[in-house]
Amino acid sequence: MKSQMDYYLKNLGQDxxxxxxxxxxxxPLxxxxxxxxxxxxxxxxxxxxIGGLVVAWASGSQLSVSGPAAGLTVIVFNAIEALxxxxxxxxxxxxxxxxxxxLGFLQAGLIGAFFPAAVIKGMLAAIGLILIIKQTPHATGYDASFDGDESYMQETAESSFFELLEALEGISLGATxxxxxxxxxxxxxxAPAIRRINWLRLVPGPLLAVVWxxxxxxxxxxxxxxxxxxERHLVALPDLGSLANFVGQLRFPxxxxxxxxxxxxVAVTLAxxxxxxxxxSLEAVDKLDPHKRVAPTNRELKAQGLGNLLSGLVGxxxxxxxxxxxxxxxxxxxxTRISCFLHGVLLLVSVLFFAEYLNKIPLACLAAILLQTGFKLAxxxxxxxxxxxxxxxxLPFVITVAAILLTDLLQGIAIGMAAGIFFVLRANFHEAITLTQHGQNYLLRMHKDVSFLNKALLRRHLSSIPDDSDLLIDGTKALFIDQDIQEAIADFLQAAPDRNVMVELQGFNVDNVAPGSGH
Incomplete structure (x- = not known):
């Protein structure tokens, strides 16, 4: 424990x-x-x-920062409307x-590996487009249907598109x-020119946007x-001034x-x-970490679960x-995790004692930050x-984007997953068996695992072999050849002499397979 404390103190000057x-x-985010x-x-x-004060210590990552995420805005907005x-x-x-x-206790930290990258990127791109559509009214100071609670947006991006068109007609010059x-x-x-200057990199762009x-x-x-x-288009935080007033502002389930x-x-979708x-995000942070530390994924799920449970309990x-x-x-x-913890402390202090100054921030500034976030995602x-x-x-990427825009996030991801699985099976179907020709000589090669899903493709290839030809069926690269595939080959072997087709098997045999059962 002492050595760990020494480690934190040693890095305090940077944290x-x-x-x-x-x-x-x-x-501002x-x-x-x-x-x-x-x-x-x-x-x-x-x-x-909560992300700073609690999750920073519960997490196994030293550098990951937790907080509200732009990727969940669509779910939250629709959930509040639905509930x-x-x-x-x-x-x-x-x-x-x-x-x-x-999920953390069930060792489900590898869950992310089961979602195709095209579907995940499609989800983020769709969220980016929805952010752009839904933040434009704030960026333009749209007043026509503003109720003071951001309820001008409908449940889907499709209907919000018409709100966007209306927002462009009701522009406020100052906000724009x-x-x-x-x-x-x-x-x-x-811009790269700015990012190359070390002292300028320490000044966050969102802060400059807010100050402006x-x-x-x-x-x-x-x-x-x-x-x-x-004023209705400015931040509206309660002026607290004390911890007691802070507690009084908490909302409860x-x-x-x-x-x-x-x-x-909604709970399942959120989780x-x-x-x-x-x-x-954790995978990306591990890659960025100059010390190449790897955070335990199951512990991270537990930490985030604890953070969300507490966040839900206090509003x-x-x-x-x-x-x-x-x-x-x-x-x-x-x-170290100290930097994340201290950022949580600073957030708490800012709302306790500086709400008066935060309430001078135009919503148009925050909308600009989210518009840029949306553009980066899409x-x-x-x-x-x-x-x-x-x-x-x-196609899985575009289908996921379109499905989310036209339905909702969960349905869109389900549709995207179905599309992703279809194209994986389709690729496997076409790549598992190949047929090449050189004169009257044919090579039918089986790659990786060959299952019953490839039986139709195999039969199509075999039926294309002309009479009076030589065929080599190579299974040396196949780790597994399904019984159905072997039966189809046994059927072909039985009929081949009648067509004067000479067949040679390499890397496997079908001696124990009864011909005719593959039909």
């Missing part, structure tokens, strides 16, 4: 500055993700605090946390200018009221929702998607391990990349 950078990145989720802004900060209240959603989150912990300049700042700050928005609006209120952003069957489907996003958003904040932590020189290069990989990768 403290890194925690400040992570805090500055996390604060916590608020922005709550905004996109149609949840109270305070809930995003609560999730960030009828945020408190009902909190009950689902408590159940989801318990389910994640159970703020979000437009904020986007320019974020793009410039991501606050300063512009303060100036506009005094000097150009027509360009000022109204609606336990009466236990009889609502939708609660359980699966949050676990997947966590495991994918927070779902949380996962998040790659944006984790990579900011690594880039800023973070070495950038055109990603579609081009999958197109170049071939139809077996491109």
């Amino acid at each position: 403290v500055p890194a925690s400040i950078v992570v805090f500055l990145v996390a604060l 916590c608020l922005g993700i709550a905004l996109a989720s149609g949840a109270p802004l305070f809930s995003g900060v609560i999730a960030g605090v 009828g209240s945020f408190n009902g959603f909190l009950f689902s989150l408590v159940l989801a946390g318990g389910l994640q912990m159970l 200018l703020v979000s437009g300049v904020a986007l320019i700042i974020l793009v410039i700050w991501d 928005g606050v300063l512009f609006n303060l100036w506009a209120v005094e000097n150009a009221p027509a360009w000022a952003i109204s 609606d336990w009466s929702s236990v009889s609502n069957p939708k609660v359980y489907s 699966i998607i949050a676990s997947l996003e966590t495991l994918l 927070g958003l779902p949380l996962t391990a998040v790659i944006v904040r984790s990579s900011a932590n690594i880039n800023a020189g973070g070495q 950038k055109p290069h990603l579609f081009i990349e999958f197109y170049r990989k071939g139809w077996n990768q491109f």
Whole structure:
């Protein structure tokens, strides 16, 4: 224990500055993700605090940062709408946390390996497109149907598309200018020329975007009221001032929702998607870690489950391990879990004592940050990349994106998984057996495992062998040849002499197979 404490103290000089950078990145993201989720802004900060104070110590990763994730915004928004209240959603989150912990104890940390990369990338791209569609009204200051609770969005991106068109007709000049300049700042700050300057890398782009928005609006209120952003389009956190007031703002689960069957489907969806996003982020963080430490996946599921259970109990958003904040932590020189813990402390202090200043942040700034996040998830290069990989990768990717946009996240992923499995089987079907020709000589080669699924392909190849030819059937590369395949070959061997086809088997035999049973 002492050596571990010494290790943390030894790296404190790097972890403290890194925690400040992570805090500055996390604060606008916590608020922005709550905004996109149609949840109270305070809930995003609560999730960030729990991610720092609790999950940082429960996790086995030294560098991973946990908090509310953009990838869950669609689920949260739709769940709140379906369940009828945020408190009902909190009950689902408590159940989801318990389910994640159970997955950890059941050693399900390898679950992420069973989802094709095309489906996962398709899910993230669809989430990116939905973020872009649903954040445009905030970026333009759309006022036509704004109720003060982000309820202007419908359940799916399809219907939200029409809201987007309306938002472009109801533009507020001040909000549009703020979000437009904020986007320019974020793009410039991501440019390689800026990233190469070490001291500039320590200043997060989202912080600059927020500072710009606050300063512009303060100036506009005094000097150009027509360009000022109204209070309904500013962050609205309660001014707490003390820990007692903080506790008074907590929201609690609606336990009466236990009889609502939708609660359980939401809980399962949250547990699966949050676990997947966590495991994918954890894998990415391990690759970025300069010390090449590998975090235990099952422990991570337990830690995230504990975090979500606590977040649900006190009114927070779902949380996962998040790659944006984790990579900011690594880039800023973070070495241990102390940097993540301290970022949670800073989040707590900021809402306790500085809410007055946070409430000056225009929602258009947060929308710009989420628009950039959405673009990164769904950038055109990603579609081009999958197109170049071939139809077996491109079609499951596009089908997943389209299915999520037209239905919901869970149904879309299920459709994408079905498409992914189909193309895997299709590829295996065509690659398992090949037939090549050289004059009157034919080579039929079996690759890897050859199962009953390949029987139709085998028969098609065998039926294409002309009379008066020589055929070599090579099974040396096949690790397994199914009984059905052997029977089909035995049938062909019995009929081959009548067609003057000379057949040679290599790497296997069918002596113990009864001809005729393969029909």
